[in-house]
Amino acid sequence: xxxxxxxxxxxxxxxxxxxxxxxxxxxxxxxxxxxxxxxxxxxxxxxxxxxxxxxxxxxxxxxxxxxxxxxxxxxxxxxxxxxxxxxxxxxxxxxxxxxxxxxxxxxxxxxxxxxxxxxxxxxxxxxxxxxxxxxxxxxxxxxxxxxxxxxxxxxxxxxxxxxxxxxxxxxxxxxxxxxxxxxxxxxxxxxxxxxxxxxxxxxx
Numbered sequence: 001x002x003x004x005x006x007x008x009x010x011x012x013x014x015x016x017x018x019x020x021x022x023x024x025x026x027x028x029x030x031x032x033x034x035x036x037x038x039x040x041x042x043x044x045x046x047x048x049x050x051x052x053x054x055x056x057x058x059x060x061x062x063x064x065x066x067x068x069x070x071x072x073x074x075x076x077x078x079x080x081x082x083x084x085x086x087x088x089x090x091x092x093x094x095x096x097x098x099x100x101x102x103x104x105x106x107x108x109x110x111x112x113x114x115x116x117x118x119x120x121x122x123x124x125x126x127x128x129x130x131x132x133x134x135x136x137x138x139x140x141x142x143x144x145x146x147x148x149x150x151x152x153x154x155x156x157x158x159x160x161x162x163x164x165x166x167x168x169x170x171x172x173x174x175x176x177x178x179x180x181x182x183x184x185x186x187x188x189x190x191x192x193x194x195x196x197x198x199x200x201x202x203x204x
Contacts, residue, residue: 027135027180029056040073040088042119045128048135048180049188051202052078060085063103063111070100072111083109089116122189130193134176140168144178151184151201159186160195175199 026033027048035041035058047056053076060075063085070093072085085104087093093100097113104111119125139147143166150165151157162184163171178184184199191197 027132028053030058033058036073037088037090039090039116039119042125043073043086043088043114045125045132046119047074047076048132049124049128051182051185054079063100063107065095065099065103067099068094070094070103072100085109085111087111087113089114089119123192124188127186127188127193131176131180134173135180137170137173137177139166139174139177143168143174144183147175147178148183148201151199156198156200158195159193159197159199162199 026044029044029048033044035044044056044058047053056074056076058074059071062069062071073088073091074084074086076084076086078084085100091113093113097111100111100113146167147162147165150162157165159175162175166174175184179186179199182202185202186193186197186199
């Protein structure tokens with residue numbers, strides 16, 4: 001129960017003014033976004049590359065806990081249609097996260113304070129940033145059909161072999177776009193994307 005937790009100095013509209021902004025085109029979020037911190041901006045990169053995320057936005061409507069209002073870093077919807085409110089790991093909360101979870105559940109949403117390991121462990125963030133450089137690009141229809149047909153035939157191909165199947169568009173940009181838009185997938189956590197990285201087709 002929320003009443004179990006002590007809340008110090010009740011305040012309204014808790015949060016800090018966003019300090020980081022970018023007009024980096026986003027795959028699942030807004031074209032222009034302002035973030036509370038660099039860590040929040042890094043979390044946005046992870047959300048864009050998470051296959052279970054369908055959309056996200058910054059600075060959603062606040063959670064009312066009865067003691068204060070808390071504006072989470074992100075609103076997110078997953079592939080099951082569940083609406084989430086997320087805070088980056090560096091967020092300083094005025095109350096126990098369980099209080100915010102209870103407030104979110106009362107509104108038909110869920111709340112989570114993301115652990116830093118989900119952002120910074122492994123190579124996912126570095127690979128996400130590399131791929132998102134190409135988020136404003138698209139593969140031509142011909143290149144998409146050729147590559148998906150090749151993957152259909154072989155099951156999987158190396159990144160280098162996939163580049164050789166792309167003729168009409170800048171190869172790296174085209175392949176990155178197909179990854180970002182969910183046509184193909186690569187392993188993002190184990191190592192940096194390289195020529196030997198295996199590419200697989202995603203089936204809807």
